[in-house]
Amino acid sequence: MEDDGPPKKTSRLGRILRIAGMAALGTVVIGSLGAVVGWLVVNGLETVAEREARKPILTVAILADGVTPEPNTSLDNMPADKPGSHDDGHAMAGSDGKTEDGAAGHSDTPGASTASPDAEPAKPEGPRFELALVEETEKGMLPVVAPDGRMAWETYARPFNDDSKLPRVAIIMTRMGVSRSLTAAAAEALPPEISFSFSTTASDLDDQVAMAQQAGHEVFLDIPMEPFGYPANDPGPMTLLTSLSAVDNLNRLESALGRTVGYAGIVGVRGSLFTTDEEALTPVLGVLKERGLMYVDDAATSRTIALEIAGSIQLPRAIANASIDDNPALPDMERRLAALERTARRTGFALGVVPPLPVTIDLLVSWSSTLAERGFVLAPATAIANKQSLR
Template sequence: MAGMALLGVSVIGGLGAVIGWLVVNGPETVAERKARQPELTVAVLEDGAVPEPNTSLDNMPAKEPGSHDDAHASADGATSEHGENPGSSGQGEHGGADPAAQTPAPAQQEGPRFEQALVEETEKGMLPMVAPDGRKAWEVYARPFEGDTKLPRIAIIMTRMGISRSLTEAAALALSPEISFSFSPAASNLDDQVAMAQRAGHEIFLDIPMEPFGYPANDPGPYTLLTSLSAVDNLNRLESMLGRTVGYAGVIGVKGSQFTTDEEALTPVLSVLKERGLMYVDSAATSRTIALEIAGTIQLPRAVANANIDDNPAVAEMQRRFAALERTAQRTGYALGVIPPLPLTIDLLVAWSATLAERGFVLVPATAIANKQSLR
């Protein structure tokens, strides 16, 4: 009985499907569907005939010269050549034209000043080189020294510039242009910040992080030059940093208490700096550094820090180190201090440097004491 019932249901279901197919695909239904389908008729033109325009683009008014629509968006979609964000609609919140969006964008900030003859194009960027006529970056980009050459000279390099753009700007505006700035290769918008410092008159150096004692717990960053790397790997890292910007006179070794005691690791690096026409400043992270001896042997322009001010300076300690710089300059004729960019250091440096002349010293850019200090 159950089987008979199941057979009956199957037969009835099958008949229902057949009837439904006939209804959907009957002659009248098919005709109606065909009538509703869109048709496209394409005219076949004779040879040489010009077709009529079939798009509204052909009838749009021409753009006015200089309009924002003429700007070409950059490959990554960040900004146009006029400094406009391509993702901005230029409309107000109600869909109308936004008057602010129609204001011409300010001109882009110029990049660092440099001479084309002093750089070479490489896959790592524009690297410094000795010009065909023999000119070198450390001489061309040096801030001219026109002070009294008989007075004891004191130079100051403010390192790790660029990590904070606001501090870079504050230092550039507040400090004497005789103070040299050394920028971190890890800084963002490095070209713009270097250009800002150049316009304020400061000569430029580049920080080169080197392996300190206690590495890797004490790690200066991903491009740190290491004694455990081959010379090729260290030079690749060096060139990657040198290619980050242009217009600098030299480099300063940052940290480096371990690296600057290893002749095998250090010599190739200093040799490349010499070949590229740069000056080297040793931060004297350790009294055991051999950088000055190697630099003297290969005739690399050089200087060494006589005092370092750390990241947590007390006012009394900073004043003590400023006094130590003065004593060194009085005794030897030359002294160099290395200072980080902090609100406190900027303020104290402004006040201290303003009184140097009355005490018989002259503030000079770092290049003005190149090769002047004793090797020990």
């Protein structure tokens, strides 16, 4: 009997192998055809053209000889310690508006701006000042006379070029800074010839001084001095007192002077007792002279001897001829301004001191607008320095 078992297994195995081989061959052929089709799709003429069209193109202009390229704003804004930043010897303004040399910290044109006409007004970044006119101390940056002899009271004075013989009237609005909104309103509404004197206790003193400078006003600082009736009548914790030593009073003075920069001088306020005490007053006025500042006396008393002492040491000075108090009635304010005009007509120069109130701002706007037609010149306070008689 014939045994056909093993040949059947071999035949079946052969068929399986042939089927597997054909499947593998089919896969290879199909894969090759797919690759060919894919290559044709990717590299077809239309596909290549479309891909080329999407490639970014960088065009570089070739400047002709002698043509200056436009400035690069990114390079201009690069910090000074980065490679490629400015290194041409000019001062660069910091984020607070303060500069790195003595000449570039202020603008010759008050309120000048490089912003476009449609741009929002830039917020002042800090008072304008010159480094040559300050020294760094533990009490802050204090004014000094520059090596070339320039002084703060002249450098920070509002320019005044009127050479007419018309009587000059100056106004200082004192105690500025207590209300930022009033500072903004006064800076915007009042003529720039009206000077501002700021309280050194203002919390944002630098910003408000910068606001005044930007509007063109020259700046002073209020320095409170001991009044009669102290301590019941107390101008504040940094008041200069007759009971303190000269060292203690000068420390208080310098702490106040170090609160900001860019001011022309100080206004001695409420010092009805202090300004009659020669021993207490003389060292204070001497320091103001050494630091190149101007002194303005608010005439808290008719017995003040501040102008006599200032004159003896050649300290630039002025004194208030009229003062408007904190609770003024409109008729009373008008009478005091009229008295100021009479003093100016009689002597050639007069200075008034007013508080920062909405009513005084409104009155000064209307009053100052008619000064010229009445034969007066509105002048900054620095323009009458040393012009008034000592008595």
